[in-house]
Amino acid sequence: MRFAALTVVFLSMLAAWAHAASPPSPADQQELRDFLKSTINASDSFEDRFAAEVWLVDMSGRLKPFIKDPKERLELLKSIHREATKAELKPDLVLALIQVESSFNSYAISRAGAQGLMQVMPFWKKEIGRPDDNLTDINTNLSYGCRILQFYLKKEDGNWMTALARYNGSYGKYWYPERVMDAWRKRWYIDESL
Structure with a gap:
């Protein structure tokens, strides 16, 4: 249950920054840059x-309407679970964020220039000293996105709504977090008490 809550929060944060037309404040930028550098690589996810x-x-089964090929679905799900878990996020909340951000299109590009499944802004590559990273690469995009969301969730003391708004660049507004939480409740939610 702890992983689920963390995943939702971190996904929200990544979405907020992913849609932001400009980088965050210099203090936040440095703090996130340091955080991303220290956490970009982590271990496996399933117990x-x-x-x-x-x-x-x-x-x-839940992902089938978005991705028809079963092998592609399983590979994507393993990657999402791994990166979400490394970032202490709930994988089903990351799935909801991806549904809202890109509808599972790893080549999606927003009007603001955000790229990939989690719609990560390209300036992050330079900020963390990895200018050659490919944000349309699924694993790279998930790693960036989950860590950015993790950062915002921590910054917002676990408040998923404000973390998701930051991720999307709509801090102070709740239309984006509500869309993610609605997708989560309708398609991806897992009741861990069962």
């Missing part, structure tokens, strides 16, 4: 094989 199979089968 055991059974948990992996249950989650992957369940989510694959």
